[in-house]
Amino acid sequence: MNKNFAIENKLFTFVRKLSNNMTNSHQNMAKVFKALGSEQRLNLFKMIYYWEKTMDVNMCCGVEKAFSKACDCMNLSRSTISHHLKELQNANLLVCERKGQMLSCQVNKELLNDIKIFFD
Amino acid sequence: MNKNFAIENKLFTFVRKLSNNMTNSHQNMAKVFKALGSEQRLNLFKMIYYWEKTMDVNMCCGVEKAFSKACDCMNLSRSTISHHLKELQNANLLVCERKGQMLSCQVNKELLNDIKIFFD
DNA sequence: TTTATTGTTCGACAACTATCGAACATATTA
DNA sequence: TAATATGTTCGATAGTTGTCGAACAATAAA
Numbered sequence A, B: 001m002n003k004n005f006a007i008e009n010k011l012f013t014f015v016r017k018l019s020n021n022m023t024n025s026h027q028n029m030a031k032v033f034k035a036l037g038s039e040q041r042l043n044l045f046k047m048i049y050y051w052e053k054t055m056d057v058n059m060c061c062g063v064e065k066a067f068s069k070a071c072d073c074m075n076l077s078r079s080t081i082s083h084h085l086k087e088l089q090n091a092n093l094l095v096c097e098r099k100g101q102m103l104s105c106q107v108n109k110e111l112l113n114d115i116k117i118f119f120d
Numbered sequence C: 001t002t003t004a005t006t007g008t009t010c011g012a013c014a015a016c017t018a019t020c021g022a023a024c025a026t027a028t029t030a
Numbered sequence D: 001t002a003a004t005a006t007g008t009t010c011g012a013t014a015g016t017t018g019t020c021g022a023a024c025a026a027t028a029a030a
Helices: A002-019 A024-036 A039-058 A066-073 A078-090 A109-118 B002-019 B024-036 B039-058 B066-073 B078-090 B109-118
Strands: A094-099 A102-107 B094-099 B102-107
Touching: A002 B039, A024 A039, A024 A078, A024 A109, A024 B024, A024 B039, A039 A066, A039 A078, A039 A102, A039 B002, A039 B024, A066 A078, A066 A102, A066 B002, A078 A094, B024 B039, B024 B078, B024 B109, B039 B066, B039 B078, B039 B102, B066 B078, B066 B102, B078 B094
Parallel strands: none
Antiparallel strands: A094 A102, B094 B102
16 A cells, blocks of 8 residues: 555656656657647648759759749648748757758657657 | 759659659658647547546546546537547548447557657 | 749648546456 | 545636748848
8 A cells, every 4th residue: 555655656756757858858758749730830840851852862962952842842832832831940849040042851760769859 | 053953853742742642651651740730639549548548547438528527628619529520530540439428539559659750 | 144943931620649537348356 | 424535527718839821021033
């Protein structure tokens, strides 16, 4: 009986810590999942990842056309794409940088790794 | 030039496939992330996972108290917890089963593994 | 310098979501 | 059988989100 009690207390502490957002990474993870939790945004993310990888392998051009490609491929307005990109950046899944006219987006691979670790 | 063109076409095909939801797993993944994309729901999920694991290790009692524990630990009403649990089940992250009065919830470990694979 | 291209910001709107309390159903205990 | 405990379902509500088009800013090309 006492044993059960002790375990319940441990549980309480654990959850209280979560609920009080003592754990920063918890909040961040929720943010990441939220960002990936829209089908269109997941599309966008995968597209950029795929694009980046393909470009890399073929060494023929940069990744800075991601935005306009997205507009062409997905049936969404520019403003919507811009909005979604911002969400992905905000979750730290993408790092974007202006290059002249174009926006260059890259996937944050470290975070991808963190996510895998999270699920262990 | 021609090379770039071919690559762009590949990209188009890739994204169109995503957008048309030809890939079932893509849709499912978005659902999973959406479910985990709320802080409270992530709390709940982690709590159940932690609870399950602790109980397992200590072999002292079952996991069927998850619901009431959740109500105690998190500051949410029963109906809200019920709602969130349903979302998690819907995303296939939890498998719940009634045991008498109680609801027994278990984490779907296979899916956790699928998620890790997804990030490779 | 004019025009075209890329992307951002804004305001609007419909759809969705988190949360609650109340009422209910089912199972356990007295 | 009456009372209690555990969950579910419903309706309401406030808040958030996805999407658009229009107006704008910055850069590139004519």
